[in-house]
Amino acid sequence: MSDVMIRVPSEVRDRLAVIAESRGTSIRSLVQEFAESTLTDEERRERAERTRAYLAEHFGVEVTDEESAAMRRKMRDAFAHRTDSAA
Secondary structure (H helix, E strand, C coil): CCCCCCCCCHHHHHHHHHHHHHCCCCHHHHHHHHHHHCCCHHHHHHHHHHHHHHHHHHHCCCCCHHHHHHHHHHHHHHHHHHHHHHC
16 A cells, blocks of 8 residues: 545645544544545445345335435435534
């Protein structure tokens, strides 16, 4: 494994340092954790398709694109409300 330097504004670096310190880790570990746990758009689409196939095969439930979009909106709204409430 080789190290690579990533340039970010000092405000971002400082924020990452605070977050890392509060978690008892390093910025390097924090960035690595983010990279390993964040799905790409393609990975999300693949996961959604696998979930749809599983629901259809094991439960006989066919999830439409409209239902899927409605659930995404509900989840986004719930997350936004949770974030707003925490502030």
